Amino acid sequence: MNDGDNSIFSKTITKKIHKQVGKPNRNMYDITETGEEIFYEMLREFPEKLATNNAEFLVRIALFEKLDYEGRKEILTIRQDVLHKQLTALQSLHVSSSFITEVIEFSKSRIEHELLWITSLMKKI
Numbered sequence: 001m002n003d004g005d006n007s008i009f010s011k012t013i014t015k016k017i018h019k020q021v022g023k024p025n026r027n028m029y030d031i032t033e034t035g036e037e038i039f040y041e042m043l044r045e046f047p048e049k050l051a052t053n054n055a056e057f058l059v060r061i062a063l064f065e066k067l068d069y070e071g072r073k074e075i076l077t078i079r080q081d082v083l084h085k086q087l088t089a090l091q092s093l094h095v096s097s098s099f100i101t102e103v104i105e106f107s108k109s110r111i112e113h114e115l116l117w118i119t120s121l122m123k124k125i
Contacts (some may be wrong), residue, residue: 011028011032011034011035012031012032012034012035012038012048013028013030013031013032013035014030014032015027015028015029016028016029016030018074040066040067043063043066043067043071044067044075045075046060046074046075046078046079048078048081048082049076051064051075051079051081051082052082055115057075057079060075061075061121064125067107069125072088073122073125076118076121076122079118080106080115083111083114083115083118084115086095086107086111087111087112087115087117089107089112090104090107090108
């Protein structure tokens with residue numbers, strides 16, 4: 001870690017050492033106000049590249065209580081757009097193998113199910 005990294009780290013996270021008897025000392029970390037601001041900014045940032053990643057999307061949904069209405073709506077809308085593109089790409093495929101067709105149909109079903117879920121989330125934000 002270079003000095004620049006340490007500077008950012010010290011502004012975002014604090015560290016306390018908790019001494020324990022008979023065990024190694026335990027490092028206790030706490031996020032600073034600046035750290036929270038950076039974290040929320042990272043949550044709100046949701047480019048299409050991240051929106052294709054299921055884990056990135058689901059983490060943001062799990063943390064929706066930390067975001068305002070506009071942030072929530074933007075995340076859902078971006079993910080919705082990505083899913084529509086994926087669905088369109090799948091629908092345009094023409095294959096001759098029945099097993100490939102099974103995979104495509106399953107993938108379409110998962111996307112359609114998630115789109116329905118996003119529609120229901122839109123009503124809850």
